[in-house]
Amino acid sequence: MSEVLELNRERLRDFPLPYHPDDSDKEGRGRLLVVAGSRELAGAALLAGIGALRAGAGKLQIATAASIAVPLAIAVPEARVIGVEETEEGCLAADAVERMIGWCEGAQAILLGPGLQHGPPLDAMLDGLLAASLDRPLVLDAAVLGSLAPRAETLKAWKGGVALLPHSREMARLLDCEAEEVEADPLAAVRRAAGTFGAVAMVKGQYSHIVHPDGRAFRFEGGGVGLATSGSGDTLAGIVAGLCARGADPLTAVLWGIYLHGEAGRRVSARVGRIGFLARELLDEIPGLLPE
Structure with missing residues (x-):
């Protein structure tokens, strides 16, 4: 079993991000499709989308519930917002799958999940x-x-690589175990998830653990208790997906995403306070944390 490596600025030198020269345009930094949001959780799509742009994605598309598409487009004028039919329960309708596949084919990376609602329509969309x-x-x-x-087996067959970003309760659902089991040994849980799903997996907490399917493992000392707040995970998902759109592989994107998210938390904590800051306040810190 491989050694667990500490994730820090020095470690990230082994995982350089794609370089974009001054004469490159937004097409060179990729198009990201974010499938997110619902009537009750419109903010999740907003936070994830802005997180992707702050991480440097060139173009942003957000597929979301039709009922929130117009206000979301006004809130994120940098994005193309696509309204998708909804069920009575507020889920994205399953009959939107064919349209969504077309949007996915035109993107360099895909983010699916923030603010969506559980149910058969989501299962059909995922299938x-x-x-x-x-x-x-x-x-x-x-x-x-x-x-x-x-x-799990279908996910392993995904050609472009997969990143899973659960907290301990979501990891427990992934592995069909109790959250207490994940919290007692998060590294073992992440190793199991990476192997089961053939994905770069992580679990968030005071120490975030990240494992690649090949066994490489990393640990990051989190950015503080203030990051445990509503919307924080949505910002992280957007950052990771934005880095993927720029051309980073899933492991590189997850390592950088966790580091940037944590360091943004430290900076906001120092300026605003240890707890009580908002997830949206993390986003403006990201560009300044990215190296030249």
Whole structure:
């Protein structure tokens, strides 16, 4: 079993991000499709989308519930916001799958999950996406994580690489175990998830653990208790997906995403306070944390 490496600025030198020269344009930094948000959780799509842009993604598309598409487009004028039909329960309708596959084919990376609602329509959407097995990174978070356990083998076949971003309760659902088991040995849980799903997996906490399917393992001392706040995970998902859109592989994107998210938490804590800051306050810190 491989040694667990500390994730810090020096370690990230082994995982350089794609370089974008001054004469490059937004097409060179990739297009990201974010499938996120619902009537009750519109903010999740907003935080994830802005997180991706702050991480340097060139173009942003957000597929979201039709009922929130217009206000979301006004809140994030930098994005193309696509309204998707909804069920009565507020889920994205399953019959939107074919349209979504077309949007995915035109993107360099895909983020699925923040602010979506559990239910059969989400399962159908996930099945349709996984069947396409596209050659681009797929970042999965929040509601969609609860649908992955019976789809492990299909997920392994995804050509572009997968990143899973659960907290301990979501990891427990992934592994069909109790959250206390994950919290007692988070590294063992992440190793199991990485092997089971063939994905770069992590679990968030005071110490975040990250494992690649090949066994490489990393640990990051978190950015402080203030990061345990509503919307924080959505910002992390957006940052990771934005880095993937720029051309980073899933492991590089997850390592940088966790580091940037944690360091942003430290900076905001020093300026605002140890707890009580908002997830949206993390976002403005990200560009300044990225190296030249």
